[in-house]
Amino acid sequence: MNAAATLVLAWGNPGRRDDGLGPAFAEAIRDRGVADLAVSADYQLQVEDAAELCGCARVLFVDADRAGPGPFRFHRLEPEAGGSGGPGFTSHGISPARVLRLGRELFGAAPEAWLMGIRGYDFDDFGEELSAAARVNLEAAIAAVLEALAAGCGEGGAPRFAAVAAAEQRGAP
Numbered sequence: 001m002n003a004a005a006t007l008v009l010a011w012g013n014p015g016r017r018d019d020g021l022g023p024a025f026a027e028a029i030r031d032r033g034v035a036d037l038a039v040s041a042d043y044q045l046q047v048e049d050a051a052e053l054c055g056c057a058r059v060l061f062v063d064a065d066r067a068g069p070g071p072f073r074f075h076r077l078e079p080e081a082g083g084s085g086g087p088g089f090t091s092h093g094i095s096p097a098r099v100l101r102l103g104r105e106l107f108g109a110a111p112e113a114w115l116m117g118i119r120g121y122d123f124d125d126f127g128e129e130l131s132a133a134a135r136v137n138l139e140a141a142i143a144a145v146l147e148a149l150a151a152g153c154g155e156g157g158a159p160r161f162a163a164v165a166a167a168e169q170r171g172a173p
Helices: 017-031 096-107 132-150 162-170
Strands: 006-011 037-042 058-065 072-077 112-119
Touching: 006 017, 017 037, 017 058, 017 112, 017 132, 058 072, 058 096, 058 132, 072 096, 072 132, 096 112, 112 132
Parallel strands: 006 037, 006 058, 058 112
Antiparallel strands: 072 112
């Protein structure tokens, strides 16, 4: 089985209102049927996600952002620096940079990596509906990523994710 060129790893808790932005993004992108794109969503990143990096050229990590600018933050991500501090994860989560590091160390995976934080506002209540402002930010994030994927490949075969970073600066796609 060949891996997709681009992998989306999204996480969050859809039962905690805007904390569900990551899974909502993943569902929306998956429903668009974009070619050569794999999508995975869960409550949190896990050590097993490092194995999913094998064979993909790039990975986009997506989560809700509690304090960033709207509609989203978007930037390049590097693997966490190595060290002798032990595995650095618990059963309660792992950072995207740590997933990258484990993918490199355990599987030789070295995809280009990006992190998108979609601005949310309501994290304290229970419920499966996103706030109105978070839905607006979600739509802007979806549009920006779909535009980058549709624009074709830039240097090195990567989608023009620099366009997503530019959309972040404008505050809209």
